[in-house]
Amino acid sequence: MITSVQNQKVKAYTKLQQKKYRDQQKQFIVEGEHLVIEAVKAHVALEILGTETNTRFTNLELVSEAVMKKITATKNPPKIIAICKQQFPTFLSDKVLILENIQDPGNLGTLLRSALAFDFKTIILDQCVDLFNPKVIRATQGALFQLAYFYQDTETFKLNNPKYKILITSVTKTINQTKPEPPYALVLGNEGQGIKPQTMKLSDHRLHIPTTQVESLNVSVAGSILMQALANPSIF
Secondary structure, eight states: OBOOTTOHHHHHHHGGGSHHHHHHHTEEEEESHHHHHHHHHTTOEEEEEESSOOTTOTTEEEBOHHHHHHHHOOSSOOSEEEEEEOOOOOOOOSEEEEEESOOOHHHHHHHHHHHHHTTOOEEEEESOSOTTOHHHHHHHTTGGGGSEEEEOOHHHHHHHOTTSEEEEEOSSOOSOOSOOOSSEEEEEOBTTTBSOHHHHHHOSEEEOOOOSSOSOOOHHHHHHHHHHHHHOTTTO
């Protein structure tokens, strides 16, 4: 059992609380049994640490609660965590979700969970909050491990994949409300600024969500509605 917070392994894992060290080491932490199980299934778990034995994991290394608290920096530390490598599949699905400058970890995590639910299995990240932020990971509820990720902007994606239609949102009802057919990429923009002007020029199809009383929706709510609508042939 590791009991000292001065242990070199503990010091190294504690640094993973910071993005720059996650980037340097190409590692990140997941907390809680459910996420650890998903990490193991995805073959990205490098080491599993726990404050008590768990029969699900034969290679679990025991640590003290003080050590767990040090590594996770939480008031109520989890009983089990996994140190994971930043390695994901790199396939291109026929339905793609492009996220431009999403900054709220909860929004990003929720969008990734919805993307998996509605079969948008390739994610393009353009200057978003860190994918491995603990709040993002928790919000995905394990969906994180079943998606493919690329870091690029919409213009680059369209240039490399000209057959993909670019779908954006519109605050007003559009003339063309027919359902677009894959392959396509749905673009969602920053919480405050929205979609980039250059992306709007690239758009092939504009989608509108009818609302009453409010002019706009939270980006994770709007994105989830649109992905569900695109997955359901009776919507458009």
